Amino acid sequence: MEHEHIRSAFDRDLEAIQAHLMRLGELSATALHDATLALINRDMALAERVRKGDKALDEIDELINDETAKLIALRAPAASDMRLALGAMKISNSLERIGDYAKNIAKRSEVVSQAGRIGDTSGTLRRMSDLVQRMLHDVLEAYIKRDAAVAHELRARDEDVDQIYNVLFRTLLTHMMEDPKTITSVMHLHFIAKNLERIGDHITSIAEQIIYQVEGRRPDEERPRSDTTSSISGAEG
Amino acid sequence: MEHEHIRSAFDRDLEAIQAHLMRLGELSATALHDATLALINRDMALAERVRKGDKALDEIDELINDETAKLIALRAPAASDMRLALGAMKISNSLERIGDYAKNIAKRSEVVSQAGRIGDTSGTLRRMSDLVQRMLHDVLEAYIKRDAAVAHELRARDEDVDQIYNVLFRTLLTHMMEDPKTITSVMHLHFIAKNLERIGDHITSIAEQIIYQVEGRRPDEERPRSDTTSSISGAEG
Numbered sequence: 001m002e003h004e005h006i007r008s009a010f011d012r013d014l015e016a017i018q019a020h021l022m023r024l025g026e027l028s029a030t031a032l033h034d035a036t037l038a039l040i041n042r043d044m045a046l047a048e049r050v051r052k053g054d055k056a057l058d059e060i061d062e063l064i065n066d067e068t069a070k071l072i073a074l075r076a077p078a079a080s081d082m083r084l085a086l087g088a089m090k091i092s093n094s095l096e097r098i099g100d101y102a103k104n105i106a107k108r109s110e111v112v113s114q115a116g117r118i119g120d121t122s123g124t125l126r127r128m129s130d131l132v133q134r135m136l137h138d139v140l141e142a143y144i145k146r147d148a149a150v151a152h153e154l155r156a157r158d159e160d161v162d163q164i165y166n167v168l169f170r171t172l173l174t175h176m177m178e179d180p181k182t183i184t185s186v187m188h189l190h191f192i193a194k195n196l197e198r199i200g201d202h203i204t205s206i207a208e209q210i211i212y213q214v215e216g217r218r219p220d221e222e223r224p225r226s227d228t229t230s231s232i233s234g235a236e237g
Numbered sequence: 238m239e240h241e242h243i244r245s246a247f248d249r250d251l252e253a254i255q256a257h258l259m260r261l262g263e264l265s266a267t268a269l270h271d272a273t274l275a276l277i278n279r280d281m282a283l284a285e286r287v288r289k290g291d292k293a294l295d296e297i298d299e300l301i302n303d304e305t306a307k308l309i310a311l312r313a314p315a316a317s318d319m320r321l322a323l324g325a326m327k328i329s330n331s332l333e334r335i336g337d338y339a340k341n342i343a344k345r346s347e348v349v350s351q352a353g354r355i356g357d358t359s360g361t362l363r364r365m366s367d368l369v370q371r372m373l374h375d376v377l378e379a380y381i382k383r384d385a386a387v388a389h390e391l392r393a394r395d396e397d398v399d400q401i402y403n404v405l406f407r408t409l410l411t412h413m414m415e416d417p418k419t420i421t422s423v424m425h426l427h428f429i430a431k432n433l434e435r436i437g438d439h440i441t442s443i444a445e446q447i448i449y450q451v452e453g454r455r456p457d458e459e460r461p462r463s464d465t466t467s468s469i470s471g472a473e474g
Contacts, residue, residue: 107468
C-alpha cells in the first residue's frame, strides 16, 4: 500500500507539471502564430505584444524546472517515472526555445516591414509557419496521449519543413544577387526561415522524448535533418 | 553514519559524471579549435575529422544523461545536491551543442574554401573564435572549482563576442552589396560567425548554471545578450 501511495503522489505531482507544460505549449503556439501574422500583415503592435509576452514563457519554464526537481527529490521515482520527470524538463526547455524563436521572428518582422516585398517570400514563410504550427499542435497532443506513433510521424514531417527551407534559401540567394538593394531585408527574411526550421528541430526533439518515454529507448536512426544548405556552393559558379 | 555513507556515495558518483563532463568539454574545445583552423588554413582533411568526431560527443552526452538519471534515482539527493546533478545534465547538453556548432563550422569551411577570400573576414573570425575558446577553457575550470566570480565575469565577456559579431554582420552586408558574386560564400561566413556567437551564449548558460549551483539562485538580471543585428535596417537606405 505504501508503494501504491507513493506512486499516486508522483502521478498527481507530475500531472500538475504537465498542466504547466500544456500552458507553455499553448503560449508558444500563440507566440508563433502571432509572430507570423505580424510579419505577413506588417502589424507592428502585434509584433510588440509577442516580444513582451516572451517573459511569461520563461517564467513557466523556470517553474517547471523547479517543480520537477522538487518532485524528483521528494518522490525518488523509479526508472520509467524518472524518464517522465526528466522528459518534462527537456520538453519545457524546447517549448521555451520555440518561444524565443517566435520572439526573434517578431523582432525581425519590424525591420522587414520597412522594406519592399521580396517576391512571394511571405507566402512561402506563411506556408512554412503553418506546417510548423500544425506539428506543434500535434506533438503536444501526442505528449498528453503518450502516442509514439504520431511522434514517429512527426520526425518524418520535419523533413518537409527542411525541404521548404532549402528551396527558400536558394530563392533568397537569387534575390540578393539580382537586386543587391534587397540584401538587408533578405537577410532578415532568411533568418526568419531559419528560425522556423529550428522550431521544427525542437518539435522533433519533443517527439523523440515522447518516443523515449513510451518505448524506453531513444530512436535508433540518426535523426533525419535535411537542412542541406550548409553545403550549397553552386550559386557562386 | 548512514547519512554520511549516502552522501559520500553521491559525491563519488557525481565525480565520475564530472569526469565525463570534463572529457566532453575537452572534446568540444578541440572540435572548435580544429574547425577554426580548418577554416583559416582551408584544411579539408581536418574539417572532415571534426565532422566525423562529433558522434563521440553525442555519445558522451547520452552517457552523462543516463548516469545522472541513475544517480538521482539511486541516491535521492537533497536540494543542493539535486542542483548539482541536474546542472551536470544541462551543462552536458550545452557542451554537446557547442560540438554541433563546431561541426557546422567545419562543414561550411569546406564550401568557403572553394571561394576567394573576403576582406579580412577570416582574421575577424579567428579573433572571435580565440575569444570563445578562452571562455570555454575558463568556464570548464570555473565549473570544477565552483568559482562563481569567474562565472559572473564570463557573462560580461560574452558581450565582447556579441560586439565583434555585430560589427562583422555589418561588414559582411557591405561586402555582399559591393560584390554580389560573393553572396553565397559571405552567407556561409556569416553563419560561421553566428555559430561562434551562439557558442558564446552556451558558455554563458554554463556560467549561469555554475552561479546557480554555488549561490543557490539564478542570476537576477536578464542575461546580457547583445546580438542587436535583428534590428539592423540602415544598410538598405
